[in-house]
Amino acid sequence: MHKETLYLTFLELFQNQFSPEDEKSILALVEKHHAADLASVMDQLEPDQAAHVLRCMQTVKQAEVFGYLSASVQQTLVDQLDIHQITRIISAMDADDRADFYNNLDSEHQQAILPGLAQAEREDIRKLSSYAEGTVGAIMTSDYAALPLNLTAAQCIERLRHEAPDKETIYHAFVIDGERRLLGVVSLKDLILSKPGTPVAALMNTDVISINARDPQSEAARKIAKYDLLALPVINGDDKLAGIVTHDDAMDVAEAEATEDIHRMGGVSHKSPGLSNVNMLEASTWLIVQKRIPWLLVLVFMNIFSGAGIAYFEDTIEAVVALVFFLPLLIDSGGNAGSQSSTLMIRALATGRAHMKDWFRLLGKEVGVALVLGVGMAVAVSAIGIFRAGPEVAAVVAMTMVCTVLFGSLVGMSLPFILSRLKMDPATASAPLITSIADIGGVLIYFSIATWFLRDMIVAAGG
Structure with a gap:
């Protein structure tokens, strides 16, 4: 049904x-x-x-x-x-x-x-x-199957048969000593397929992937995904087995982390309680406002700098009014390029495929990619520039397009690394933040190039 x-x-x-x-x-x-x-x-x-x-x-x-x-x-x-x-x-x-x-x-x-x-x-x-919220200990379970070292395969199976109803999983059992120190792990499959008298010490794998109870939950999810584990053993400060994190709990953590990152990347506060676990149809209007308004207020005041930049170049705009037509196109292109770059870098950092030591190497690659993208987009808008305002303005628009795409891409790529270096979540480099920085830079770049390249037209108009 x-x-x-x-x-x-x-x-x-x-x-x-x-x-x-x-x-x-x-x-x-x-x-x-x-x-x-x-x-x-x-x-x-x-x-x-x-x-x-x-x-x-x-x-x-x-x-x-x-x-x-x-x-x-x-x-x-x-x-x-x-x-x-x-x-x-x-x-x-x-x-x-x-x-x-x-x-x-x-x-x-x-x-x-x-x-x-x-x-x-x-x-x-x-x-x-x-255990503190957000740590492995807060999501682990104590319903795990543990076996002493002195048992045979047949004895282990008999013990698991009696313990199974009360355990989260018995597909992997953890071998411990008298003080509950983790010695190894043995699979139910190996126990069933081995001869009844085989010691568990001969069957267990001593190279056990484990995690400390005080480590962040995201690390448990990463290890379970990387090593394809059904259950990850959790040890405490004395290297004693404290519990396990199961695959389904790791999926819940991964979903929560992804939701939090998406909220941050969208400029939505993750500190207001409850929205990530509430259906949007059920969330109150005030709760949604609380989640969204902090970043919007910050970005409102950041965008004042864009307005100040436009006001500073008032003479240039009065002399060549056609420049205003291309302003949204150019600054949006820089913001879009920055958002793309930021998304790729945040993903790479989150999955461990990029690290701080890779910054300069990736910076050089991003410069090359951004230049190719910028030139391609510049060629596309040049025709519009010639048709709309003549070759001089078209040249300014083309040069600005290359520079704003380059600027936006480098900001989008670098900000996640900077935040990681400052021990902050890279996802805080949200798309609205990148866009606002790119907007400010785009305005300054555009009108600076226009003022320099069209200086004769500006002087003539002023005279």
Whole structure:
């Protein structure tokens, strides 16, 4: 059943007085659908309706669905459910989802929920919640499969068979010593295919790719993508195994990072709460304004310099009015070239395909590329310049086109490197910022060339 159809079915049921048959209908519906689909439908229901659907589910299904709900919907449902229902759901959730949900609660709900949890679950929540937002520790799970070094392949399989229901993944198990130091990793495939008596020490891979719990989340996503891992082991300061980051969590991090970068590149503030996780149809007007207005205000005042540049060359403009016709074309071309260059460099830095040491090498390449682009665009606009204002203005437009494209491209390429050097996010070199800098430079370049090249026409007009 399509999600939209499922939503309409729920609405139809809620229009009438609920009967035991309706309760059975909801239970049958939720059992047929994936938790992610149910969560997306429940996001659209009224809070009391979503809570009613949740109550009709088995506890395991409740936990699965709850993990897919947005933080805002989770918080709303907390107010609809009693504390015992919430405690049961939390107990059944995956460790990382449980910690995320706990962190999103206010202190009053946190204090109310903790006493109802088992000691192990309380300690697990406290441990995972102790890591700062944005670090690997904040997204790792403690539900991993660990094996001691003294087992055989058959013993490992038997142990994994008993532990599987409570683990995030068993496709890779991590071999540890008595102090939980990470010694190696062994795949379930190798355990199954080997002889029963083979020691796990002979099967494990000791060259383990791992990450520190204090490292940034983006580094975990990068390593999982680079080495094609299902799970990345996380170690703490003592090199002891603290948890794992799974492939699906890395995808969530990558999506969040991409969303944040796109917001920055569009000149949208990423510090205002919540927009990256909210459907644009659900986001309030004020929230969207908060996200967009900071950069727009900064750019408004930056563009004053463009106006000042135009005012400075007032005599040139009065003498050759035709120059104004080409002004938008030229400065927009510089901004567009800069935005292209900036996007390519930000992507290269983000994926690790470019580093600070490559700046000068890439700078030389960008000069060559920008000159070719500028000359090509100059030839294209020259014909318009001759037709519109004569050969003299056409020459000015052609020279300016080459210079503005070169200037915009170099600014667009260099700014991400400069920001990286200053330990700032390169994505802050947003398209609006590049465009504004290119606009200011384009105005100064254009009218400086015009004043120099057309000086005889300007003097004659002034006389």
